[in-house]
Amino acid sequence: MTRTNRRDAGTDRRLRLLVGPVVILAVAATVVSIYRLATAELPVRLPTLLTLTLLAAVGFTVKVTVRIRSTNHHIAWTETAILVSLALAPAEWVVLCVGVGIAAAMTVAPSRLPLIKAVFGIAKNMTLAGAAGLALHLSGWAAGQPPIEMVTPLAVAYCTAVVLDELLTLPVIAHATGKTGSELFRQHLGLRVASAVARFPVIVGTLAILRMDNWLLVAVPPLLLSLHLAYSARVRSQVERTAWKQLAQATDALNVVDLDLVLATAVHQASELFSADEVDVELTDRGRTVRGNSREIAYDGPSTDAPPAEGSVIAEKLVGHDESHDLGVVRLRFRAPVKLNERERYTLSTFASALCTAVRNASAYQELTRVADEHAEAAAHDALTGLGNRRQLLDHGTELLGQRHADGVTALLLIDLNHFKEVNDTLGHGAGDEVLIQVADRLRDAAQGDDLVVRLGGDEFAVLFQGLSAPAVATHRAERLLATLQEPLDIDGMRLRVEASGGIAVAPPSGGMPELLRRADVAMYQAKRSGGQQRIATYAPASDTADVVRLSLGGDLPRAVAEHEFCVDFQPIVDLGTGTVVAAEAIARWHHPDRGDIDPIRFLETIERSGLLATFADAVLDEALGAAETWQAAGFDLPVAVNVAPRSLLDPQFPDRVAARLRAHELPPSGSSSNSPRR
Incomplete structure (x- = not known):
């Protein structure tokens, strides 16, 4: 047996379990009614019985159809016909007339109902007639009561x-449609309540008319038909208003x-919106299908x-x-054949158009996001090696240093390949x-997870x-990273040592990341200047000849x-x-006006x-020789040593400028000497 057949068999069994008790109640009501009619004198004229049967048939036939999933369900006037009949004849006769009338209406109907639906419809209404008759009897009903006393x-x-109609019908509909009982109870609740309230005055008014003349009973079916037409128009109007409201809500929900x-x-x-058992949305250009119902996505x-x-x-x-873009198709799936009205x-066409948009x-938006992500990825990564780039380093480092309570020490290792230009x-x-790619791979593999x-x-x-436990850990990690580069690289069959x-x-x-990057x-460069004697150097302020103060002093020179x-x-x-x-x-x-x-x-x-080196050197030389001239005049014959920059010694005009200043101060060349500057 296929899975579908097993599921259908299980569905039929559960449906029989729901319909069975109703049939049993109807059979019990029928047996009791026949027994009472056989043992008690409850005479009713044949025209009245025929009228009651016709009334039940008309009450069942004139109905408003509401489709829920693939099943059509009907709101009929059967309760009205039953109450009018109970007021005119004993309940025993009414139970039987209701069963015969509804069975006859089903027989002459243009479309035959499935057997289980037909049995449920007859049994349910016979049960309603029996229960309503019992309630009428227990509440003190008596024929010939004044109109005011019969209302209660x-x-x-x-x-x-x-x-009782709601209690018997909702579980069966819920089982047939797959909806929950609470969902069905809320659906068209206001309309059902308003309809029930409106029908009761019809019942009372009909009985009041019949008190005048029983022959007016023949006018009740046309009256019910007229009320049905008015009620049907109202139901259609409300259903359409609800449908348009649901369509507006559905299209608004798509605006994501x-x-x-x-x-x-x-x-x-x-x-x-369409009360479908399942819905497919297929996007042909993407080859993707989404299927599900109102509660879940199945695929x-x-x-x-x-x-x-x-x-x-x-x-x-x-x-x-x-109609210029055909993106795919939306499919409404029903378990049984369904024909949508105009x-x-x-509504389906409008919904499909909104879904297309x-x-x-x-x-x-997805494409724009993808392109933006690609650009962001490219902006933060090196295209050749796939590593992050300077921007990512600055952004991540700035964020990290901005966390004042970050755990551990943060350090930066800067690596420069020696003699790479020769390669x-x-x-x-x-x-x-290829060298850069292999170096990047080795560094990436050797780095730890947070690096x-x-x-x-x-x-x-x-x-x-x-997150380093101490600054010295950075040196240990750096040595291990540079050690991975000592193994020769294989470049086009050649083994190169980096x-x-x-x-x-x-x-x-x-100073943040810019200062950290500058110090690293x-x-x-201190390590590079060591000539290979030192592979890794750690920043020390004493060796920093390019701090920010020096940079600002350059502008003041x-x-x-x-x-x-x-x-x-x-x-x-x-x-x-x-x-x-x-x-x-x-x-x-330097007597700086701001820095002392x-x-x-x-x-x-x-x-x-x-x-400005030449100008500075000339100024210092003038000061030194002027002091020597003063000392000589005072009887102190002391030579003066002046520190000279190596660049000045390479200046071919420098000796002439020194000789000119010696003559200006009337000092012999032996009165001065030059030394390398102290640092």
Whole structure:
């Protein structure tokens, strides 16, 4: 037996379990009625019985049809016919007439109901007639009561019939449609309540008319038919208003930018909107199908792998209003054949168009997000090696240093490949790129999980350490990383040995990532200047010749030279044997207006790199020779030693400038000497 057949067999068994008790109640009501009619005198004229039978048939026939999933359900006037009949004849006769009348109506109906539905319909209404008759009897009903006194018993019997009808019908409908009883109870609840309330005055009014003349009973069926037409129009109007409201809510729900959410929402909303057992949304360009109902998504994957579906299908293409984009199809699936009315077809077309727009918008947003992610990935990664780049290092490092309570020490290792230019010049840039790729792979593999490895550009790499227990751990980790580069690289069959220099700096208390990067750069160039004696150097402030203060002093140099802010202090040179001062060394000082006296070590290198070295040297030489001239006039014949930058010694005009100043101060050449500057 197939899975479908097993499921259908299980469904039939459960349905019989629901219908069976109702049939048993109807049979019991029938047996009791026949027994009572056989043992008690309850005479009723034949025309009255025929009228009661016709009334039951008309009450069952004139009904409003509501489709729930693939099953049509009907709101009939049967309770009204039963109550009117109970007021005119004994309940025993009414039970039988209701059964005969409804059976006759089903027989002459243009479309035959399935046997189990027919049996349930007859049994349910016979049970309602018996229960309402019992309630009428227990509430003190008596024939010939004044109209005002019959209202209460009729109300009790009518409420009994209406409530029992809901209790017997809802479980069967819920089982047939797959909806829960609470969902069905809430569906059209206001309309059902209003209908029930409106029918009771009809019952009372009909009975009041019949009190005038029983022959007016023949006018009741046409009256019921007229009321039915008015009621049907009202039901259709409310159903349409509800449908348009649901359509507006469904299309609003599709206004999201997540394509997965759009498709899932479409399935849920369409299943609810069209009362479908299942809904498929297939995107042909993506080869994707999403299937489910109002509660869950049963399948989401390739269309070719979608499980086969059963039942009837109503499909609508996903095209825009201009019909220029055919994205796929939405399918409504029902277990049994269903035909949509004109309003439902238009609603389906509108929903499909809105879904097409939502899919296009979500797809466009998805593509924009993908492109933006690719650009963000490219902006933060090195295209050649796949490592992060300088931007990622700065962003991640800034975020890390901004966490004041971050655990452990943060340090940066800067790595520069030695003699990499020779590889490019000798083997070509292709080989150079391969070297960079293999170096990147080795660093990536050797790094720990929290380490950030980046390529800064050219042959420079960086590794950001975080959460270190102590600064010395950074040196140990750096040595292990550089050790991975000692193994020769295989480049196009050639084995190349790569040498690298590294500089380590611990995160400073201020300055952020730019300062940390600068300090690591200082340490790295210190390692390179060691000539291979030192592979890794750690940043030390004493060796930093390019701190921020020096940089700012460089901007003040032109003003300092122009305004004679430089002066000379003299340090005596003593003969240790005799203790006699034999000469004096001139030491330049900068009297900075904001920073005070500045030692030469803080500004001499800046001056050497600037274009003001000759002017500065001339000014210092003038100061030193002027002091020597003064001492000579006072009887102290002391030579003066002046520190000279190596660049000045390479200047071909420097000797002439020194000779000119000696003549200006009337000093012999022996009165001065030059030394290398102290640092």
